[in-house]
Amino acid sequence: MRIATWNVNSVRQRLGHLLDFLKEAEPDALCLQELKCMDADFPRREIEEAGWQVETHGQKTFNGVAIISRSKLEDVRRGLPGDESDEQARYLEGVLPLGTGVVRLASIYLPNGNPPNTEKYPYKLNWMRRLTAHAKELLAHEEPLVLAGDYNVIPEPRDAREPAAWVDDALFLPPTRSAFRGLINLGLTEALRATTDTPGLYTFWDYQAGAWQRNNGIRIDHLLLSPQAADRLAGVSIAKHVRGWDKPSDHVPVLVELRPQ
């Protein structure tokens, strides 16, 4: 089974790339972030006509997450629990029924948090606390679980081409990295680092200053696996070539392959 995550930076701008990637990668499910549109404006018809099921949790202008899958997503949850006043569409969760069992899957768009000296940073840290609390509840189910998305967290210096440039950034500040470790320490496995120690693996390259051409990237899109999912981990890949397509997203897809149960 193949599960992918991709921050598309506007699903309407990226529809062509999205359909191409689905055809090329043939995932069982693809988590999307940064739809930048309301549910009514999501290009649902085009994706369904290509043979996919679609669940969305959209928002006007900003944020928005979705899960595209071959089989229909069940037990769908929209929004991260823990703050009824939070109106930002950053979390979508459901259960994928499979021939050999089920996998619970979440599409996550964790807040950026910049600039750190504003209310945006405590919002990010609080969101991470809520995610950790919710993940703890999900882990109690002792089932295959994949928490996939744009975490806006650079876990370690080796996950940035120029770590010194990020030391004062919300993506790399010590409280951010500490909160990410706290999430992992619940018992989750970060899929890519379970398979390789190679530096220079990135999932985001800024549009500015020739970041892509200079390979000045950061690794901020992650898939976290419960023990029951990690036991089945067969491989991880970063679809780096997608960043070279015409009019690309600034993020590329990340994929995990899980063995059958």
Place this chain on the structure above:
DNA sequence: ATGGCAGCTTTGAGCTGA
């Protein structure tokens, strides 16, 4: 040292992203 791009909306200058 700085800004540089892209996408959104109040459709055009300002916000946001990372």
